[in-house]
Amino acid sequence: MKKVGMVMLLFASLCCAQESGSFQPASTNVWGADYPRVDNAGRAEFRVKAPDATKVKLNFWSGPKLDMVKQPGGFWTVTTPPLVPGFHYYTLVIDGAEVADPKSHSFFGGGKDASAIEIPEAGSTYYSAQDVPHGQVREIWYNSTVTGTWRHALVYLPPNYDTQTKARYPVLYLQHGAGEDETGWIRQGHANFILDNLIAAGHSKPMILVMAYGYARRAGQPLPDLTGKPFGSPEMRQAMQEMVAAFEDDLTQVLVPYIDSNFRTTADRDHRAMAGLSMGGTQTFQVTFDHLDMFSYIGGFSGAVGVLGNQKFDVKTAFNGAMADPAAFAKRVHLLWLGVGTAEPLMMLAGITKLHDELSAADIQHVFYQSPGTAHEWQTWRRDLNDFAPRLFQQGAQ
Amino acid sequence: MKKVGMVMLLFASLCCAQESGSFQPASTNVWGADYPRVDNAGRAEFRVKAPDATKVKLNFWSGPKLDMVKQPGGFWTVTTPPLVPGFHYYTLVIDGAEVADPKSHSFFGGGKDASAIEIPEAGSTYYSAQDVPHGQVREIWYNSTVTGTWRHALVYLPPNYDTQTKARYPVLYLQHGAGEDETGWIRQGHANFILDNLIAAGHSKPMILVMAYGYARRAGQPLPDLTGKPFGSPEMRQAMQEMVAAFEDDLTQVLVPYIDSNFRTTADRDHRAMAGLSMGGTQTFQVTFDHLDMFSYIGGFSGAVGVLGNQKFDVKTAFNGAMADPAAFAKRVHLLWLGVGTAEPLMMLAGITKLHDELSAADIQHVFYQSPGTAHEWQTWRRDLNDFAPRLFQQGAQ
Numbered sequence: 038m039k040k041v042g043m044v045m046l047l048f049a050s051l052c053c054a055q056e057s058g059s060f061q062p063a064s065t066n067v068w069g070a071d072y073p074r075v076d077n078a079g080r081a082e083f084r085v086k087a088p089d090a091t092k093v094k095l096n097f098w099s100g101p102k103l104d105m106v107k108q109p110g111g112f113w114t115v116t117t118p119p120l121v122p123g124f125h126y127y128t129l130v131i132d133g134a135e136v137a138d139p140k141s142h143s144f145f146g147g148g149k150d151a152s153a154i155e156i157p158e159a160g161s162t163y164y165s166a167q168d169v170p171h172g173q174v175r176e177i178w179y180n181s182t183v184t185g186t187w188r189h190a191l192v193y194l195p196p197n198y199d200t201q202t203k204a205r206y207p208v209l210y211l212q213h214g215a216g217e218d219e220t221g222w223i224r225q226g227h228a229n230f231i232l233d234n235l236i237a238a239g240h241s242k243p244m245i246l247v248m249a250y251g252y253a254r255r256a257g258q259p260l261p262d263l264t265g266k267p268f269g270s271p272e273m274r275q276a277m278q279e280m281v282a283a284f285e286d287d288l289t290q291v292l293v294p295y296i297d298s299n300f301r302t303t304a305d306r307d308h309r310a311m312a313g314l315s316m317g318g319t320q321t322f323q324v325t326f327d328h329l330d331m332f333s334y335i336g337g338f339s340g341a342v343g344v345l346g347n348q349k350f351d352v353k354t355a356f357n358g359a360m361a362d363p364a365a366f367a368k369r370v371h372l373l374w375l376g377v378g379t380a381e382p383l384m385m386l387a388g389i390t391k392l393h394d395e396l397s398a399a400d401i402q403h404v405f406y407q408s409p410g411t412a413h414e415w416q417t418w419r420r421d422l423n424d425f426a427p428r429l430f431q432q433g434a435q
Numbered sequence: 436m437k438k439v440g441m442v443m444l445l446f447a448s449l450c451c452a453q454e455s456g457s458f459q460p461a462s463t464n465v466w467g468a469d470y471p472r473v474d475n476a477g478r479a480e481f482r483v484k485a486p487d488a489t490k491v492k493l494n495f496w497s498g499p500k501l502d503m504v505k506q507p508g509g510f511w512t513v514t515t516p517p518l519v520p521g522f523h524y525y526t527l528v529i530d531g532a533e534v535a536d537p538k539s540h541s542f543f544g545g546g547k548d549a550s551a552i553e554i555p556e557a558g559s560t561y562y563s564a565q566d567v568p569h570g571q572v573r574e575i576w577y578n579s580t581v582t583g584t585w586r587h588a589l590v591y592l593p594p595n596y597d598t599q600t601k602a603r604y605p606v607l608y609l610q611h612g613a614g615e616d617e618t619g620w621i622r623q624g625h626a627n628f629i630l631d632n633l634i635a636a637g638h639s640k641p642m643i644l645v646m647a648y649g650y651a652r653r654a655g656q657p658l659p660d661l662t663g664k665p666f667g668s669p670e671m672r673q674a675m676q677e678m679v680a681a682f683e684d685d686l687t688q689v690l691v692p693y694i695d696s697n698f699r700t701t702a703d704r705d706h707r708a709m710a711g712l713s714m715g716g717t718q719t720f721q722v723t724f725d726h727l728d729m730f731s732y733i734g735g736f737s738g739a740v741g742v743l744g745n746q747k748f749d750v751k752t753a754f755n756g757a758m759a760d761p762a763a764f765a766k767r768v769h770l771l772w773l774g775v776g777t778a779e780p781l782m783m784l785a786g787i788t789k790l791h792d793e794l795s796a797a798d799i800q801h802v803f804y805q806s807p808g809t810a811h812e813w814q815t816w817r818r819d820l821n822d823f824a825p826r827l828f829q830q831g832a833q
Contacts, residue, residue, distance in 0.1 A: 067546060068546070069546060086531070087529070087530055088531035089489065090531060091530070111531060129534075131485070131530060133486035133509060134483060134485035134488060134527075134534075135537060136529070136537055137535050137548065139535065139548075140547070141548075143535070148467060149537045150540055166576055168578060171575075174573065175573045176571060176572040177571055199697065223574075300597075
């Protein structure tokens with residue numbers, strides 16, 4: 038029976054992924070896939086079947102771009118030099134078509150389901166599943182009066198949320214980057230395991246994470262017609278600002294009340310934080326500074342303040358003067374946290390470092406964290422969260 | 436700043452998916468993707484950029500295989516004839532490389548993250564998000580003493596689970612098919628929306644769904660060496676039976692107790708059901724008939740009893756004689772439910788119909804459901820669940 042055949046073939050592939058020397062199948066592979074595989078030095082070996090192709094390239098988004106070499110049997114292979122530990126997006130370019138590697142799981146990034154490979158970091162257990170109590174990640178759908186659509190979000194609840202039915206928890210709103218979606222912090226970032234481990238070690242207070250979908254269009258708002266408008270044009274900039282404003286309204290007017298109604302939160306600014314990576318960092322600054330009555334902890338992970346709209350940043354006048362009085366600001370905002378990877382593109386590294394310098398010069402209390410050797414990638418943001426979360430909800434009324 | 440560019444480009448793609456005549460972007464697309472698109476007749480139009488390819492094919496797994504045609508600008512396109520409504524897996528074959536369509540979301544099927552397109556079914560709202568109370572889907576991780584690994588499962592909790600803190604609920608264990616995983620019933624099947632809608636209409640009792648990972652290898656069990664063993668060989672068959680046995684032990688010895696400890700279930704056989712599609716149906720029959728002390732409702736969705744091991748099915752002796760006495764069986768098993776799509780491969784359709792005939796001839800009380808015009812695909816299984824769930828937990832002690 039044909040069905041038996043399929044079951045057996047799949048089983049055979051499941052059961053038989055083999056090690057080869059020091060190379061082992063990557064943890065990001067689909068089950069049973071021998072490739073891609075990684076060795077102890079962080080080298081990765083890739084293989085794809087493309088029997089009739091004339092050119093196949095391996096394209097790391099933050100890393101090497103390599104030509105693959107045709108082997109007998111229609112396979113193309115390549116081995117990378119040692120890669121930085123962490124989670125690296127990549128695609129294959131097969132005769133000009135940029136596609137995902139069928140042997141890798143896909144992760145939503147760059148506006149599509151892209152491939153990625155996890156390069157283990159020796160000694161780092163903080164973002165993997167350990168034998169500690171685990172929280173649960175929930176999917177929620179809420180009907181947004183702002184966008185007029187059902188919106189999907191993920192919610193991490195700490196261990197014992199279900200059993201300690203009188204307990205109330207603070208909330209961290211945690212945003213993905215451009216091209217990613219609400220699944221990124223769990224699938225790519227392992228935010229749930231990071232919090233599980235921090236909470237088990239007593240380093241973080243138990244908290245709820247809310248991961249929202251970072252794009253929005255206001256109900257009834259027509260699609261902007263950007264035909265023929267050059268990149269960076271006022272029209273495109275305005276359309277983008279409208280999107281961020283719709284997101285801000287959805288988050289503050291619909292999602293936060295929904296979370297506070299449906300989960301046992303402590304619903305005040307002392308127990309509400311927001312952070313985001315890259316575009317999510319920019320959104321975080323806009324949302325939190327517009328709503329300091331709602332948020333008192335603010336994190337920007339490789340997220341450039343001032344990128345949005347390209348305005349010149351001035352500590353005294355930025356965000357309607359929220360930082361004009363450093364002492365008042367330090368009292369009001371319990372934590373302002375900036376992070377960047379030292380291997381990020383120079384403009385990002387320089388921009389965030391400059392922001393840090395300006396804040397320091399103006400006596401604005403904040404934390405500046407540099408992730409050694411990591412790029413505009415998830416390993417930076419995992420480290421960011423691991424540094425940021427323990428600082429939350431330690432001040433103000435508990 | 437480079438980052439601004441990326442954000443803006445992504446935004447531009449987000450905001451500007453356009454309709455074209457009666458063709459509309461498919462609901463399964465990544466955001467902003469104009470293609471694939473579907474018209475009212477169920478025709479679908481595909482487009483992929485592969486400028487240097489010499490041959491590109493569109494490959495529906497249960498549907499047409501079509502050559503795509505090269506257009507100016509490096510794009511390849513094709514329009515299908517009208518497709519059956521529902522969720523159809525497909526891949527693109529670019530110069531011999533079988534890959535996912537970068538414009539479609541990926542869904543785990545066929546042992547990889549594959550593309551799929553949703554063809555709307557006119558008038559069918561039962562599997563989409565309606566304005567009714569929504570349950571939540573939770574991700575859980577449990578440490579399995581059977582497999583020696585952390586295992587991931589999804590759990591649907593009905594609306595009001597959090598607020599009706601004294602209520603206890605029956606549980607349906609719901610399994611995916613071969614090549615799929617524990618995410619299938621939510622991502623592909625929309626089981627959460629099906630239950631939301633059934634519960635809101637009063638057609639189903641509120642229940643918990645548990646969707647487990649259907650593959651397992653016992654802790655310490657070595658990888659079977661199937662090198663040189665022909666397909667369907669006794670060695671492969673044995674290895675597969677070991678996998679199913681490990682899954683059975685994990686489900687009955689670890690997962691069920693975990694669920695009963697961590698959720699407010701009614702933990703007895705009258706309030707426990709199991710169903711599965713295809714391979715999951717086969718697993719369901721094995722697990723439930725081995726454990727009639729635990730389960731009293733049984734569903735096989737295109738899941739052939741007897742496929743596993745290819746044994747000849749005999750009502751009198753099957754499953755250790757559980758059906759030997761039809762009256763006793765009807766009293767013990769509250770529901771035995773079989774479903775198949777009329778457009779499934781003949782062997783599947785004939786096999787399940789024959790099982791139905793044999794059960795009828797032997798006076799074994801059961802339900803036989805045929806899904807009109809659908810193949811070995813998710814539209815069949817959505818309909819199955821929609822027919823099956825309302826029949827659950829209506830008998831026995833409530």
